[in-house]
Amino acid sequence: MSQPRSVDADVVIVGAGLSGMIAARTVLAAGLVPVVLEADDRVGGRILTEDVMPGVSVELGAQWIGDTHARMFRLADELGVETFPQYDEGETSYDLGGSGVLRENEFHTRFADELAELERVLRRLDELAADVPVEAPWLAPRADEWDVISAGTWYDNQGLSPVARTLLEICTVGILAVPTVEVSFLHLLFTIQTCGVTAELFAESEGGAQTTRFVGGTSEIPRRLAALITDHIVLDSPVQTIEHSTDGVVVHCRGGLVARGRRVIVAISPTLAGRILYDPPLSGIRDQLTQRLPNGSAMKAFFVYDEPFWRADGFNGQLISDVGPARMSNDTCIPGDDHGVILLFLEGDQARTFGRLPVDERRAALTAELVRHYGAKAATPEFYVDGEWSDRQWTRGCYNANHGPHVWTTYGEALAAPIGVIHWASTDTATHWSAYMEGAVEAGERAALAVVDSLP
Ligand SMILES: Cc1cc2nc3c(=O)[nH]c(=O)nc-3n(C[C@H](O)[C@H](O)[C@H](O)COP(=O)(O)OP(=O)(O)OC[C@H]3O[C@@H](n4cnc5c(N)ncnc54)[C@H](O)[C@@H]3O)c2cc1C
Missing domain, CATH: 3.50.50.60 (FAD/NAD(P)-binding domain)
Structure with missing residues (x-):
């Protein structure tokens, strides 16, 4: 060099x-x-591993690959970079549509109908996406119709309950990093088709896009x-x-x-x-x-604790919420290290709003969110760091165009x-x-x- x-x-x-x-x-x-x-x-x-404490690194940029990322698995193999599975034991914590904080089992019982609605819409998206040629999406038989409406408008027209609609928004913003009102419906279908099916895009287990991490960092x-x-x-x-x-x-x-x-x-x-x-x-x-x-707008914020206390309470470290600044989180501990590392995502409007705040205010708002979901231990991290990508001159936003x-x-x-x-x-x-x-x-x-x- x-x-x-x-x-x-x-x-x-x-x-x-x-x-x-x-x-x-x-x-x-x-x-x-x-x-x-x-x-x-x-x-x-857009790949950026940062060492933040002895033995602890965080991924300010790309973190996971999924089972169908064959080129990445091959590349890692060639380069001698080992992989490990994303931690996925325990329950997700929810707070949606005024439900208050609920454990996954409780949420699934209370909102079974809404989750069935969501499933119905995801299956419909998969069917429609199958008609989009990924080399030339503009040649899809219904391209003209799908490209003049936003993904948000299409969602609004599906007769969904507020909780199902909110979940759909959170899942989609979690991938595209812009509010669905800004995304062409054709682009949403293209994105689904380039990735296979919605289950692969949204899931963290069973073949999803976020199942596997790299030893030593991406x-x-x-x-x-x-x-x-x-x-x-x-x-x-x-x-x-x-x-x-x-x-x-x-x-x-x-x-x-x-x-x-x-x-x-x-x-x-x-x-x-x-x-x-x-x-x-x-x-x-x-x-x-x-x-x-x-480019979209997304930030990742990491809290490092002396231990992953949420695991002992039966949580997998994932939250899904429409209350606090972060809509989703993940357990991002490093195998072999005792620290607990939790990642909160700020995407779309959340990144735009909270990304402009002084870091102390952002950190305080995110801490409050973690405390609501995982209790008082979340209030005392050993370390906090976040990464704003639209400020970076040579990236100017993420995850993509x-x-x-x-x-x-x-x-x-x-x-x-x-x-x-x-x-x-x-x-x-x-x-x-x-x-x-x-x-x-x-x-x-x-x-x-x-x-x-x-x-x-
Ligand atoms: C926060 C975040 C989380 C992500 N999570 C995941 C994930 O979990 N899994 C996943 O698969 N992907 C993820 N991604 C996406 C992934 O990082 C990108 O798809 C991928 O790294 C893009 O690589 P690229 O080479 O296409 O572009 P880039 O990584 O953007 O590379 C472009 C390069 O060009 C340089 N450059 C820019 N302008 C100029 C110029 N004028 N002259 C010379 N050089 C220039 C830049 O500095 C940069 O090094 C994430 C991205 C971000 C930011």
């Missing part, structure tokens, strides 16, 4: 997140020379990947301008570094890709697309289609587990193989 003033390569790659580094590795394996230009002083992008993946291609990564090099022609690209970074290549792969979220200056300018449709793909109504059908074809020598990667362009690490790997491989194919 040296700091040259100019560099020549076959393929210039913008961004050393998972997608960019996988693209670089794929290009290298094909016998071509990549150079990865990374704006930040580290690799990994950052072990980008760290070890970077070690394999270290001579091809340049840090602290924000790409500002991409000059492109049929002959190739000249990429200019802040600080003066210039990289020349035959192709470029832009492996950053569409909204950040739209902030790069292209010379000559890109088509109107591509620019209008990037004007319309804002949101497609509001009328974007897929009007501009969708410009999302991943190469423009001359410019190719697009990042999880936001994936067709399998888009928004997840799995999608980042898929998109990086897809873009790199397309580049390799296009070069003599």
Whole structure:
């Protein structure tokens, strides 16, 4: 990871997140020379493990993979990163629709009808999503109809009771990190289809997306990947301008570094890709697309205690609530360490509202939420940390790009289609587990193989 003033390569790659580094590795394996230009002083992008105390690390970014994340399992295996299962014993704690705090069994008994309604709607979503072609969602037979309404409007029209509707909102915001009123219904169906079925998206057990964690932290993946291609990564090099022609690209970074290549792969979220200056300018449709793909809003807040006291009380560390700032939580203890670590999610409007508060106020509000669910012991953590992603210059929100109504059908074809020598990667362009690490790997491989194919 040296700091040259100019560099020549076959393929210039913008961004050393998972997608960019996988693209670089794929290009290298094909016998071509990549150079990865990374704006930040580290690799990994939306993956960020932070050591907070001896023996305790927290995932401010990506944390889990699920059973169908085959590329990620393969990658972890290749890199020698071991995995362990998410803790999932005990009951979830609920507080919804004015119910007060209820243990899972109580909640399921009292709200059996509402849960059946929810199940009915999830099955319907699975049926409809099956009609969405993930390579081209705008070609779904009912794309025009589905893309002009929000997911929230569709939910509102399902005749749901308030508790079922609230649960649906919480589950969906937990994935898309924006209120459902901002999400195209077609985009919701696309998201479901890229992941399989709603059960895989929402569940933490039985094949869900959040079943498995990485020993040593998720950052072990980008760290070890970077070690394999270290001579091809340049840090602290924000790409500002991409000059492109049929002959190739000249990429200019802040600080003066210039990289020349035959192709470029832009492996950053569409909204950040739209902030790069292209010379000559890109088509109107591509620019209008990037004007319309804002990243979601999510924060993770971690409390570290001397022990996971909630486990002894029969809780799994998960809460689902429409009362406090956090709508959901997880037990994120590290196996082999005695500390109790609990993670609270702030997503969508919750992240927007509480993310703007001073950290002490945010921490106090979240502490009160934990105390309501898990009792007085929750009031005295040893440590607190949270991570706000919209403040980070090289991410500007998460988990991924949101497609509001009328974007897929009007501009969708410009999302991943190469423009001359410019190719697009990042999880936001994936067709399998888009928004997840799995999608980042898929998109990086897809873009790199397309580049390799296009070069003599
Ligand atoms: C809080 C949070 C929780 C998440 N939880 C999960 C999870 O549990 N499971 C899961 O699978 N996924 C999760 N994700 C999503 C996952 O992190 C992403 O899907 C994945 O890491 C995206 O990788 P990427 O390479 O596509 O993009 P990024 O990680 O965003 O990488 C882009 C890189 O480009 C750099 N960059 C940006 N602009 C420029 C520029 N102009 N010039 C040069 N470099 C630039 C950035 O610094 C960054 O390193 C989570 C994400 C967040 C933020």
